[in-house]
Amino acid sequence: METKIQELARQAKQSSYQLATLSTEVKNDVLNSLRKNLINHSENLLVANKKDLNYAKDQDQSSAFIDRLTLNHDRIIAMADALTTIIELEDPNQRILESQTISNGLILEKTSTPLGVIAMIYESRPNVTIDAAALCFKSGNAVILKGGKEAIHSNRALHRVIVEALKEHSLSEVCVQFIDHTERAATHALLQQVDFIDVVIPRGGKNLIKAITEQSQLPVIKHLDGICHIYIDQAADMDMAEQIIINAKCQRPGVCNAMETLLIHQDIAKKVLPRFVEMLKEQGVRLKGCEQSCKIISNLEQASEEDWSTEYLDLILSIKIVKNTNAAIHHINYYGSGHSDSIVTEDKGCAEQFLQQVDSAAVYHNASTRFTDGEVFGKGAEIGISTDKLHARGPVGLKELTSYKYLIRGTGQIRD
Amino acid sequence: METKIQELARQAKQSSYQLATLSTEVKNDVLNSLRKNLINHSENLLVANKKDLNYAKDQDQSSAFIDRLTLNHDRIIAMADALTTIIELEDPNQRILESQTISNGLILEKTSTPLGVIAMIYESRPNVTIDAAALCFKSGNAVILKGGKEAIHSNRALHRVIVEALKEHSLSEVCVQFIDHTERAATHALLQQVDFIDVVIPRGGKNLIKAITEQSQLPVIKHLDGICHIYIDQAADMDMAEQIIINAKCQRPGVCNAMETLLIHQDIAKKVLPRFVEMLKEQGVRLKGCEQSCKIISNLEQASEEDWSTEYLDLILSIKIVKNTNAAIHHINYYGSGHSDSIVTEDKGCAEQFLQQVDSAAVYHNASTRFTDGEVFGKGAEIGISTDKLHARGPVGLKELTSYKYLIRGTGQIRD
Known part of the structure; x- marks a missing residue:
């Protein structure tokens, strides 16, 4: 197994040099073929997906799981539409990021380049196969796809469509590699290929990402959980606060930029908490309050220490009353996941303090945390939302899939 | 030990929030105090350094090793001067990298921020203690310093001077942490602190960096070896080629941007190789040639496969004759370390192909590879030269010690 994975990674590395210099036009042509082929092969794709679905049903998987796994005509069209978006995006390579002439006449250009080879490890959504392949390809990277075993038939069929599109344009199929093994040993072997893979991007639940980070000898762009907070300051506009909270x-509620914890300034808690609780209960939200909240609202379920670092991804909300903006910031930096957090206040000083001091990818003033995504942030499409601080933070689009190098043009300069 | 290291990392994380919002003026004042204190405490520093030197001599360390370890008045002044340079550099934080207004009126600013906590692990040069502390501090990061056990007395004394400067400006000493343990277990414990440390930057030999990368649960900015190439194309200006080679x-020869392998186009090899060999031998360079080179030059030592991936850091050079520019690029991408490589040619097409296809941090046309450093590249000072492609590539200066976040200012926007 290890030899096989190594060979596959070596081939990907080899192809990455060719990919790095491919013109934007050729890349878009390939993506356009892929778009057409997806539609043409719809029936095959649905047949393959059916196999995965039958297996999932045999295994008594949850309906949410089966929903994520399901392909249908609409979803295939959505995949094709995503390709149209990616085709329209600017090529992120060959951008001159900095340019200077050194006193000895050397001309130095810092230019964006592909990263090289990206390993994508993901779970049961088959559309990730197409999205990831297209984003990596458009950014000039070779990609190695390793999907979840539950979607192996769907992914294999999707990969065949990708290979067909590559071949139509005389490109090697090794540009987009697919690991047709479901064993964990395959993932482990992949994560040791330091000579051939430049970065691994895991997509999926916290456990998957933790396991990969622990095993990996490769750099990882992590997409951990979104424990997002809204802090309602004493100087908040309460109508605005209500709308943002809801x-x-x-x-x-099932997405990473949804709020998981509501923080409220202690001086307004008595007044506003009953209103918030009523409004949230009307929406079917289960509430868990801190000790102080439970004193204000009788019968409120008490939150445990664990709640403050829990991503519910559901209609559940923890509520904490805090002393002031400082305490809110401290709570967020301590318990949060560095994803998206917001302050609601009319006090500009407090707002600026919050914006500067909260250590998260996206920090909001007077807005919902739900805006953190690649499309809203002008990236057109995203491969995920990074909770790392190195390389890419927040939405990871085409630009974030590039590195850079320095091109230095001289006329014989030597160093004194 | 592990508890101690964890506590120290936790404190560093805590202090990083304060550091992130420190004004440039205060940071420069601290660095200025440090500069003065270094000079004032020269005698203490030399006494401490003497202890390390005596121990190194007892251990029969090489003269090169002892030279790296040695402090003297001139070197202390050089450390102080390096601080003057860092004081003069622009603060890399709070730069607005991108700015846009979304159609719903949200104002989105991508702003540079510190990384948070940086762990610096290095070997025997005591000046790294001051350089790393100053660069991390100026870029708003907390730093944890772990120097080599051979320099423990020198580093401890230097750290005391740093703490004094922090305290003069009422800053907590935990902003610049020092690991006063020489056991490997301390390094291992440090590399597991995923909750408190954002990145580790190892500086030193290949073995140190390899060991750290393998053990680390933290992201690493690697500074591996510099296996740099000069390729002399058939269309090279030979006078220029000679000067650049020498x-x-x-x-x-002992630095990472020095050439280790010379590549020569086969069509000119017979003509130019004898001249190159004579000229390099005059400079005392030991030469190792490929099979073809050995046919041209009798008595030339033959290079082994291992030579092509060896960083000599000495007056030794491997020489290979290649078929053409493609073969040169292939050799560099296969055997090189992605540091700095150069082509000498008057053929602009070949030059552009080389610049685009060589996958290294710095790629030169008609210039010596010796220019790859932070100062030449306009960074003023550097913490090292990254051979990674993620986050920072090439010289790592203040800007490369920052991340970014999105600040989003609204007026109550919610998502449809």
């Missing part, structure tokens, strides 16, 4: 918690 | 190999 939006951040209820509009789509 | 400069890249001989001007300072």
Whole structure:
């Protein structure tokens, strides 16, 4: 197994040099073929997906799981549409990021380049196969895809469509590699290929990401959980606060930029908490309060220490009353996941303090945390939202899939 | 031990929030105090250093090792001067990297921020203690210093001077932590602190960096070896080629941007190789040639496969004759370390191909590889030269010690 994975990674590295110099036009042509082929092969894809679905049902998987795994005509069209978006995006390579002429006449250009080879390790959503392949390809990177075993038939069929598109344009199929093994040993072997893989991007639950980070000898761009906070300051506009709270918690509770903990300034808690509780209960939200909240609201379920670092991804919310903005910031930096946090206040000083001191990828003033995504942030499409601080933070789009190098043009300069 | 290291890392994390919002003025004041204190405490520093030197001599360390370890008045002044340079550099934080107003009125600013906590692990040069502390501090990061056991007395004394400067400005000493343990277990414990440390930067020999990368649960900015190449194309200006070869190999052979392998186009090899060999031998360079080179030059030592991936850091050079520019690029991407490589040619097409396809941090046309450093590249000072592609590539200066975050200012926006 290890030899096989190594060979596959070596081939990917080899192909990455060719990919790095491919013109934007050729890349878009390939993506366009892929878009057409997806539609043309819909029936095959649905047949393959059916096998995965049958197996999942035999295994008594949850309906949410089966929903994530399911392909249908609409979803295939959505994958094709995502490709149209990626085709329209600017090529992130060959951008001149800095340029200077050194006193001895050397001309130095810092230019964006692909990263090289990206390993994508993900779970049951088959659309990630197409999205990841397309984003890596458009950014000039070779990619090695390792999907979840539950989606192996779907992913294999999708990969065949990708290979067909590559071949139509005389490109080697090793540009987009697919690991057709479901054993964990395959993932482990992949994570040791320091000579051939430049970065691994895991997508999925916290356990997957933790396991990969622990095993990996490769750099990882992590997408951990989104424990997002809204802090309602004493100087908040309460109508605005209510709208933001409902939006951040209820509009789509299963996503990483939804609120998990509500923080409230102690001086307004008595007044506003009953109103918030009523409003959230009306929306079907289960509430868990700190000790002080439970004193204000009788019958409120008490939050445990663990709640403050729990990503519910559900209609559940923890509520904590804090002394002031400092305490809110401290709570967020201590318990949060560095994803998205927001302050609601009319006090500009407090707002600026919060914006500067909260150590998260996206920090908001008077807005819902739900805006953190690649499309809103002008990236067009994203491969995920990084909770790391190195290289890419927040939405990871095409630009974040590039590195850079320095090109230095001289006329015979030597160093004194 | 592990508890102690964890506590120290936790304190560093705590202090990093304070550091992140420190004004440039205060940071420069601290660095200025440090500069003065270094000079004032020269005698103490030399006494401490003497202890390390005596121990090194007892251990029969090489003269090169003892030279790296040695402090003297001139070197203390050089450390102080390096601080003057860092004081003059622009603060890399709070730079607005991108700014946009989204259609719903949200104002989104991508702003540079410190990384947080940086662990610096290095070997015997005591000046790294001051350089690393100053660069991390100026970039708003907390730092944890772990120097080599051979320099423990010198580093301890230098750290005391740093703490004094911090205290003069009422800053906590935990901003610049020093691991006063020489056991390997301390390093291992440090490398597990995922909750408190954001990145580890190892400086030193290949073995140190390899060991750290393998053990680390933290992201690493690697500074591996510099296996740098000069490729002499058939269309090279030969006078220029000679000057660049001598400069890249001989001007300072012990540094990472010195040439280790010379590649020559086969069509000119017979003509130019004898001249190159004579010239390099005059400079005392030991030469190792490929099979073809050995046919041209009798008595030339033959290079082994291992030579192509060896960083000599000495007056030794491997020479290989290649078929063409493609073969040169292939050799560099296969055997090189992604540091600095150069082509000498008057053929602009070949030069551009080389610049685009060589996958290294710095790629040169008609210039010596010796220019790759932070000062030449306009960074003022550097903490090292990254051979990674993620986050920082090439010279790592103040800007490369920052991350970024998105600040989003709204007026009550919620997501549809």
